[in-house]
Amino acid sequence: MDRLILQKAASYCAYQERTQDEVRKRLQKWGVWGDEADEIIAELISMKYLSEERFAKTYAGGKFRVKNWGRLKIKQELSRRGLTDYNIRQGMAEINDEAYAKALDELLSKKLTALRRTETDPLKLKQKLVRFALGKGYESDLVWRTIEKLLAK
Incomplete structure (x- = not known):
């Protein structure tokens, strides 16, 4: 195993x-394939530079707090990145139900305020709110309940 490549890979993992x-893709860019790549990855895991569970927790928490993504979008992205169901569940556990509902409420309140300036048709207003929240990855039943509550105010 090439120590220089291992060191480079460790730096790559330490950054984020x-x-x-x-x-594995980065190692391929550096010309490392097959068993050697597997060895380096195994070494990075044993040295605690690489942890898919830690990645899932960081990713899910960050996308929820910073980008206001819903659970569906986060799960889809974690799955697309090839994480196991176990790791995805661990990541999703980072999102508190109460904070999740509050975040959707705040997100839709802001959007409603912005849309009310230009949209007068209540049906179109509701459609735009629903489309916005679903696009962010929130569950439709929660979206509809939240919108009904907001519009009843």
Whole structure:
């Protein structure tokens, strides 16, 4: 195993959380394939530079807090990145139900305020709110309940 490549890969992982797939692709860019790549990945895991569970928790928490993504979108992205169901569940556990509902409420309140300036038709207003929240990855039943509550105020 090439120590220089291992050191480079460790730096790559230390910069931000990565998945094994991301590291494997980076190793391929550096000309490392097959068993040697597997060895380096195994070494990075044993040295605690690489943890897909830690990645899932960081990713899910960050996308929820910073980008206001819903659970569906976060799960889809974690799955797309090749994480196991176990790791995805661990990541999703980072999102508190109460904070989740509050975030959707705040997100839709802001959007409602912005839309009311231009949209007068109540049906179109509701459609735009629903489309916005679904696009962010929130569950439709929660979206509808939240919108009904907001519009009843």
